[in-house]
Amino acid sequence: MQTSSDRRPWTFYVLAAVFAVYVLFLYGPMFCIFVLSFQGPQGGLVFPMRGRGIFWFVQLVTQADTGDMIGAITRSIPLALIVMVLTVAVSVSAGLAFREKFRGAGVLFYLVVASLVAPGYVLGIGIGLMFQVFGLSTDWWSSALGAQLSWTLPFGLLIMFAVFGRLSRSYEEAARDMGLTRTATLWLVILPIVLPGIIAVALFGFTLSYDEFARTLQTTGGTNTLPIEIWSMTQNVTSPSIYALGTLTTIFSFVIIGISLSAVALIQRRRTGRLA
């Protein structure tokens, strides 16, 4: 007798179709941009392809009229690194603090999470206005940094909540049993155990900052970060340069994510899979 488990239910095909559409929607546009960026000098913004080559990549870094790409990158990467370091430092410390119960912990938590809910663009305008009120000039390393932290810190904290939530108290107690000081316990026991979580927070901090648009737009001052430079480029550049840029930044993001995930995988493998 043919059992029903041998055949897939019709829902399988429906869900598979939904998934296929989703993947197409997610990667299709990216793929189009990727393909269109490798056109010859006659290339345009739409298909069909006109010629092949890396002309527009060369154009991107040599031509001043495509905007200050190199300058934007030299701001965006340091900014993303600063945001990453601060996000890790603050999220880990705050995660440790929330591990101990303290008065007002609940209220504080909601205050932190509220900044995730607040519309980023409005928040950015607010920060820009405040700097104006205090007579300070907005800049990528001051007001934009603060605006981005309002976005990355709640994320980092939520991740650390999940990480510390799974961390058994008995690790600390075992260390205490052995006579380790609290500082030694933190550095030699707690932080090494949660290292994969810390890497995740760092990755989030970096990419969220590197991508950030809404909060940065009104706070970056006279010089742009990369997403804002790209946006302003779309306003006045109508060449495949913009696609070349898209290709480059996407590759850069994938490299960053790849490095982080490999680091986490390496740690996990060291702790489980590999035979000595």
Added chain:
Amino acid sequence: MDGRGTIELVGVFKRFGDGTVAVDGVNLKIADGAYCCLLGPSGCGKTTILRMIAGHETPTEGEILIGGENVVGLEPRRRGTAMMFQNYALFPHLSVRDNIAFALRAQGIERKERYRAADAVIEQVQLTALANRMPNQLSGGQQQRVALARAIVTKPRVLLLDEPLSALDEFLRLQMRSELREMQKRLGITFIHVTHTQLEAVAVAEQVVVMDKGRVEQASSARGIYADPASPYVARFMGGQNVLSGVVRSSGDGRAALTGAGGREFELTGQNRQLAAGSAVNFAVRRDEVVLAKAAAAPALGVNALRARVTMTEYQGTYVKVTLAIDLAPGEMNGADEFVAYVPEADFFAKAIQIGDAVVASWQTGSGRLLTGDANAFPRH
């Protein structure tokens, strides 16, 4: 032994921040070099006592003495105790060898000496071949051995074990149980082992402390707890006993005559308390000392006998567990206790006892033991 591993709890009381009373006035003495089990259902306060001895909780009131010295307020390391955690708490980022050597780090012992000491205990627990593995690459039983090695490498005078066998499957549990017992004998230090499994406690421990609701119900030898329970609670919790009740008719010379519901007559011996005539008492009868006879073969009911019907039989290998429903006297209510006889296998099959049979259950006068304490204290399951 120099008594450095003696433990004494004096009036220990613990109330948590949320107001729950976990330990409600415990006095307890554990001899140096003893294997002691704290036994009780979850929430009875046994783990809290262990953690207070370790220094991971502070008693609200009372004193904890280790080797005669009050250790309340002392850091865990200063107490000479080592704790083995229920989930083992092995550091996942360190190898077996590093986990064990790590325990010596805070003592300021130099690296080479640390590894030498670690290797010695690794050999003791037979993990030499796995010394460079990471904890997650080990089986449950192997992880438990690492946890044990890590605890004893610091040469504690007291080893505290929090439900050490609960994470293992049945087969490993029995194996590790005897390994723990052997290790304790070899080291000669005090072991305090927390468990909720009765058979585990009586199998390993010299001293068993039965707890309920933050209090010690009975502290005695394994045999004392099992064969001579002090209270209805302990008799019920340990199993192996039937709890019955009666009213004292007469008492004296270590003997007591009781009358149960429906005029049943019981006799107890061996208790040295004078019992007031007319007082209601509970007593326990060992299940393996109850003899069953088909009712047809025993027309007259003597002392220490009940008429009953067989409701269930459970084959246990060397004996058969026979559950009985006592024939109720007019007006008698069904009690919450079940009445069980452990009938030797050969006897059970020779008598061809079947479910539904009417039987007479009887026992010798010496099998009954007087119980004191709350008659309505039932273990929570």
